[in-house]
Amino acid sequence: MKVLGRWMPTLGLAACLTAAACKKEEAPPTPPPAAEPTPSAAQPPDAGPVTDTDAGTTTTPPGSQAAQQEDPKNREWTAGLVDVKRSGFAPVTLREARTARNEGFDRLVLQFDGDQLPGYHIEYVDKPVIKCGSGDPTEVAGQGWLQVRVQPAQAHEGTQVTVAERERKPALPVLQELEMTCDFEGEVTWVLGVKSPHKYRVMELREPTRLVVDVQH
Template identity: 80%
Template sequence: MMKVLGRWMPTLGLAACLTTAACKKEEATPTPPPPAEPSAPAKPTPPPPAAQPTGAGPVTDTDAGTSAGATPPPSTPPGSQAAQAEDPKSHEWTAGLMEVKRSGFAPVTMREVRTARNEGFDRLVLQFDGDQLPGYHIEYVDKPVAKCGSGDPSEVAGQGWLQVTVQPAQAHDGPQVTVAERKRKPGLPIFEEMELTCDFEGEVTWALGVKKPNKYRVMELSNPTRLVVDVQH
């Protein structure tokens, strides 16, 4: 204790002050927050799938035709030429005349003729050398079916006769014929008999005898070059 009475008060005040300061210092010390947990990296959002084109795609280049006694051709092997779409301008069914004129080139050679049955129609395929398709004139004709060179009538079975003429074209290569079987009976639902009635001066004609003169359609195919005629059952 201080002997001087007047100094008691400052001493007590100092003690009180120290006590208060300690309290304030103690209260002023905040509790540190817990460390934040590291957030997981955001997963990248995959891009939306590319939009698919609308409408129908190209038609596969297959004529589904077979030669008499032959097996159907195999599918296009890898590395071969890409299939071409059917020509879109001639897909309508008709029972009237269909004609496309082409000229200014040498007659193209017909190499193969084949027929096949399909769902709802029979198919005739005329195949040519090269990339150029000849013009064509297709229509139903009345009997008698005549041969172009002599004009002589030819008997072709059926109740209707669809005449398919292509030009400039030929079914021979020099003296050698390229289509040996010139009259045949396909034995199909609508095709009864067919005959090559003309191979003369750049014109080739097939007379197609059918059970009924039903509607037909024409298509142009490439790789190889073909003219396709379908007749409804």
């Protein structure tokens, strides 16, 4: 009994230590505090690409090298002059000239080969509308004449034209007639005969490369 008396406290102590160890192992570890994001890791919201309602494709997102040359002010509605000069490369070839009606505006789309967009000079002009090669006047319907001049550009390859239909009457709410008045020495000019000189805006779109001119209804 004395031997048992001596060992009983030791066994009890061992039992207590074992129980304490069990409780310590069962307790879940405390998670480390969450790291705060640094200012350099913060990302700006994605503005998304610009959609071309004419062709259902997208342009290069803002901030890319291809989009940096465009002046955002040109996308604002205006009745004044829009002028963007570009040079130092061979004339780009105009492949298509399309028109379409949209909600609140009529649209002209000029589509070019390659990735380079030519410069452009756009403004309302007075009559008579002149053809650049001959210097002869030409009649264009409407009460306002929006001239769209792009350069360096061409609408031909050798002796073959790339845009065959150069005089059109699309029968749109504002755009009554469309005529190419120049395809000469690196310059292509279209004149938009509109119902009246409404405000317009200009957009540069890519994939494929296009210049878009919208005229308000």
